[in-house]
Amino acid sequence: MTNTIFLGATLRLKYIAGHDDNNEPKFTTKTYQNLNGSHAVVDLLKVAKAIASLSSQPLDGVVKQETTDLS
Numbered sequence: 001m002t003n004t005i006f007l008g009a010t011l012r013l014k015y016i017a018g019h020d021d022n023n024e025p026k027f028t029t030k031t032y033q034n035l036n037g038s039h040a041v042v043d044l045l046k047v048a049k050a051i052a053s054l055s056s057q058p059l060d061g062v063v064k065q066e067t068t069d070l071s
Contacts, residue, residue, distance in 0.1 A: 005069040009035040012065065013048055015057035027060060037066070 010033045017028040030051075035044075044064055052059035 003071060006037040007067040007069055008033070009037060009064060009066045011035055011044060011048060012063040013052055013059060014061040014063070015052070015055060016060050017057055025060070028057070
């Protein structure tokens, strides 16, 4: 039997910060740490969009990254 222990999660918002000389987008990210594991994905997406609405840069993507101990 395997024990899994949730250690933490982060939410990363990826913004388009501009374009290079070849018109390829340049990205920047903002990371928010110390999320607990009880939030629903739909709620995290709503929060991410609300935070992004305060930025002058367009939002490109949202990533939730979890860390779990598998011992």
